[in-house]
Amino acid sequence: MPAVIELEKGAEGRGGGARERLLLAASDLFCRQGINATGVDAVVAAAGTAKTTLYKAFGSKEGLVEAVLEREGEQWRNWFVAEVDAIPGDATNKLVNLFDVLKRWFCEENFFGCPFINAVGEHDKDDDRLRDIAIRHKTVVLDKIRDLAKDARPSDPEGLTHELALLIDGAIVAALITRDPSVADHARNAAARVLMK
Template identity: 40%
Template sequence: MTSAPETKLLQTAQRLFCSEGIHATGVARIIREAGVARKTLYDKYGSKENLLRAVFRAEADMWFRWFDQDLPGTGADARGRILYLFDLLQHWFESGSFFGCVFINAVAEHEKEGGWVRGIALDHRRRINERLLSLVVEAGVEDADLATEKLSLVIDGAIVTAMVTANPSVAAIGRATAADIIDHALLGRAH
């Protein structure tokens, strides 16, 4: 059974927006590679912009699956789950369909002052950092807010570096850096 046109469009757009860029991807190519009529795209999504919003939602869902299902499923302690997040990142980088984070990429190629895209990316970032923070707090870190900001920065750095270098193993660099951050913060507590 072949997926519904709506799903096919979403998956094709997700792939093309990330691998080729959003502006560089015309609707003609999306519908051709999705094997779908032009009218169907506009019946389902109304505009290219709304299709992009759907891609945003899809990638956000991936992150929430990580936090709400995969991480708890490990049974590890908070520190272990934070580090396991980087294993999930590596898995993403290795998937063959990784060409950067669609939020970051979208901000990069849209107007940064007054545009709607940056607002959506900020929302996403805020929600991710909430989840991160609760892990950091559970790990018993001293200055949890600072450690969370550090980890968030490392995650973004790993994503961008993986996009530029096309080398999935940068996730391990991120993981080691995260360990430095956490262990330094835990040391500060003991002392």
């Protein structure tokens, strides 16, 4: 995602504060290796800080995970919404072509899937803590799609919102597994057919 790449370069250039370095290091390691596979020692080594700094800033590894997800989500949502808003044309055109936005993300070297899908997938399914963070993230994305869906299919904007959300999530997971950005093209074609209903 372009916004994250720029942020990381900017932080490296400044040296960044300890909290910032911890967030960047944890985000990179959690995305590349998984949350459960990444220990606190690896995060502090990559950030160049002490363990006590991590605990002082975040309280625990769980607190760090939550902070990373909140930050990743905010950055991704800001980027995604701005990119969708920049698509020319009406709501239908924006909804179909938002998959081109996703394809650009899938092509990024640092694409490791959705951090929320990954986090919920890795953790205890009875633990709602990460699921709640993921749902808050997804709600913002759904609200953006819903706003467009109201114009594209006034008779059933809720149904259209959830149909497209399933295509988005499916494309993200398929791109992660296959490492093939062109899955976004198939999702875009499916979205076009859904919008013709």
